[in-house]
Amino acid sequence: MLARNELIKEINNLLNSEGFETSNVYDQRCFDLIARKKLLILLLKTFTNVDSINETHAEEMRKISQIFLASPLIVGEKSKNGLLEEDVVYERHGVPAICLNTLKNMILYNEYPEVLADRGGYYVKINGDVLKEYREEYSLSLKDLADLAHVSRTTMYKYENGIVKTNTETAMMLEDILNTKITVDIDLFEPYSENEENKDKNLELNRLGYGVISTNKSPFDTVAKSEEEIKSSLMFNMEKNRKIKTLEKMAISLKDLSNITSSEPAFIIKNEKLKESIDGIPVIKSWELKEFGNSKDLLKVIKERKDN
Known part of the structure; x- marks a missing residue:
């Protein structure tokens, strides 16, 4: 495992090599560095253990990202449950947390993760329009496809309408049945935006x-x-x-x-x-x-x- 200062150095070198302009490193702050490439702005915080970030600092990260139209990211090595897995997104107080290899995949190869780690396991979001299109192409009713995937008709309806996420096993089963990709990439480079207005008084x-x-x-x-x-x-x-x-x-x-x-x-x-x-x-x-x-x-x- 990399020490935190080594992790920051790796990230800085990666970003600079791919044409990002990076700030100085601001240790003991709610972010370590800010990086920019054209319209993409990243607000980055690093930890060996991503559970180390507290809610107050994460909230400040989110607020600053909203003002600058930036994407907040925590990059780390592990959590209390073990090493962070490649191409899996973890979340800490509303801020995405990933391992260094996941960041490399996005920066170097434009490959975004699909899997979100949450309480109870790993989940993915399904493209409901694609699911419905291929279900109808195979002349399957909601109940037909639900029975094949071992879920209820109500659950399948929720998948098609983007109401709930599904576990990775069910998503893989549906992709095998329909012979097409139905999962949605998680765009961690989307500028952060909150529905609520978090503004202070001056x-x-x-x-x-x-x-x-x-x-x-x-x-x-x-x-x-x-x-x-x-x-x-x-x-x-x-x-x-x-x-x-x-x-x-x-x-x-x-x-x-x-x-x-x-x-x-x-x-x-x-x-x-x-x-x-x-x-x-x-x-x-x-x-x-x-x-x-x-x-x-x-x-x-x-x-x-x-x-x-």
């Missing part, structure tokens, strides 16, 4: 039309997305009585991550004495936010100070 940014998410285990304090400009996102660090040397270190991380995510970085600062930028990262005074009429006003000032 009165001034909210007023300007931004959905805001605060973070505790990231190199930035806040990320925000304009409701009007859906592809535009901002990344902020707040002063929080931090020393200038600390802010300068944060500026390095903001520049690194903004390049990968195509977001605009900035500091929101109360201190009137600080200049308009810190190592190239624009500084917005907190009182200035009250003077902006909308998100475009804020973006204009950020870009002006970035250019200067």
Whole structure:
């Protein structure tokens, strides 16, 4: 088994070799690195044991991924039940977890896993349209096919309508009967999206039309997305009585991550004495936010100070 630092190095080398741009490694954060290739953005966290991630950090991973239109992934070696199997997707607090070989198969060969490990065993999702098409082609009723697969007619109806997943044994039996592939690949590179709006309150940014998410285990304090400009996102660090040397270190991380995510970085600062930028990262005074009429006003000032 690889040690965690070796695992991160393997992942970084794999991504770089296939044309991904990767960030610095951010240890002790909710993600280790962010990688990008064209429109695909990956938010990656590594563990030797994938059970090590806690719910709070996983939630932060999901929220950040939603803002950046990224795909969150945990890559590990084992769980409490043993080694992670190749081409099987495990899930920890709503974030997919896979082994390194599964990631390699997706990156190198465009081969996605089909099997999801869940309580009680391994499951797959069936393409209901294909199942129905081939069932009718063989002139089989729902009950006929259900009897052949040793399930109930109601269960077969649910398979065809995408209501439930099936265990791998039943799926293999159905594929043998119908002589065709009916299982669906799990696209782990699909940008993460939640139905619920997980947005925090920042009165001034909210007023300007931004959905805001605060973070505790990231190199930035806040990320925000304009409701009007859906592809535009901002990344902020707040002063929080931090020393200038600390802010300068944060500026390095903001520049690194903004390049990968195509977001605009900035500091929101109360201190009137600080200049308009810190190592190239624009500084917005907190009182200035009250003077902006909308998100475009804020973006204009950020870009002006970035250019200067």
